[in-house]
Amino acid sequence: MSEQKPFVSRVSIEQVEEGRQLAPKFDEKGFLPVVTTDAATGEVLMMGVMNEDALLQTIKTGEAHYWSRSRKCLWHKGATSGLIQKVVEMRIDDDQDAVWLRVAVHGGASCHVGYRSCFYRAVPTGSEAAPLELDFTEAEKVFDPVEVYGDAPHPTQL
Numbered sequence: 478m479s480e481q482k483p484f485v486s487r488v489s490i491e492q493v494e495e496g497r498q499l500a501p502k503f504d505e506k507g508f509l510p511v512v513t514t515d516a517a518t519g520e521v522l523m524m525g526v527m528n529e530d531a532l533l534q535t536i537k538t539g540e541a542h543y544w545s546r547s548r549k550c551l552w553h554k555g556a557t558s559g560l561i562q563k564v565v566e567m568r569i570d571d572d573q574d575a576v577w578l579r580v581a582v583h584g585g586a587s588c589h590v591g592y593r594s595c596f597y598r599a600v601p602t603g604s605e606a607a608p609l610e611l612d613f614t615e616a617e618k619v620f621d622p623v624e625v626y627g628d629a630p631h632p633t634q635l
Contacts, residue, residue, distance in 0.1 A: 482529075483536055493573050501532060502574040508544060509576050513587065516565035516579040522587040523595040527576060539564050541578055558625045560584035584619075589626070591618030 484499035493500050503509055508526040515522055525543040527535065530551055534542040541562035545552040555561035562580040569576055588595040598611040 482533065484532075487573075494571050499569065500573055501569065501576075502572065503529065504574070508546075509574060511543065511576040511578060513541065513562065513578045513580055516581050520594055521596050522562075522580070522582065522593070532576070535564060535567065535578075541580055554587070555583070558584070558589075558620070560586055560620075562587065586619035589622060591620050591622045591625075593619050 484501055487493055487500045487502060492498065493502075501509055507528045509528075509532065511525050511527050512521065513523045513525070514520060526546065527542070528544040528551075531542040531544045534551065534553070541554040541564060543552045543554060544550075561583045562578070563583060564578055565581055566579040567576065568579075582593075586593050588597065590597070592615045594615070597613060597615040599614050600611060601609060
């Protein structure tokens, strides 16, 4: 017997935009974009995607799960590093095709590079200089990625 899903089929714009039932719209690759912020500070920590399984696991466990596009697998955030993201609040946008997670970050960081936030560099605007030089917004890393993950390079998409 299959487990019943906590969401329903999309049947009308009114149901999706004004209804009380979860009816997510995954894109053509089966993903929902997810913006994750710190529940206490509002700081943007990361942006990722969820597939249906990641959404279901996040709802079921109350801990953030994503789909890793680079590794092509379900990713329980913090399972390797211990930097678990406990969901304080989960919201879905008006047409149910994007998710916002407000999380409590156990361990103080969300970025695999070791910074608190994945958004640790600012892009200067109002300049025509090329190439642009990014400004670091975080002075120190929260943890050493080599100590946590070992020497293996992270499978970042290049």
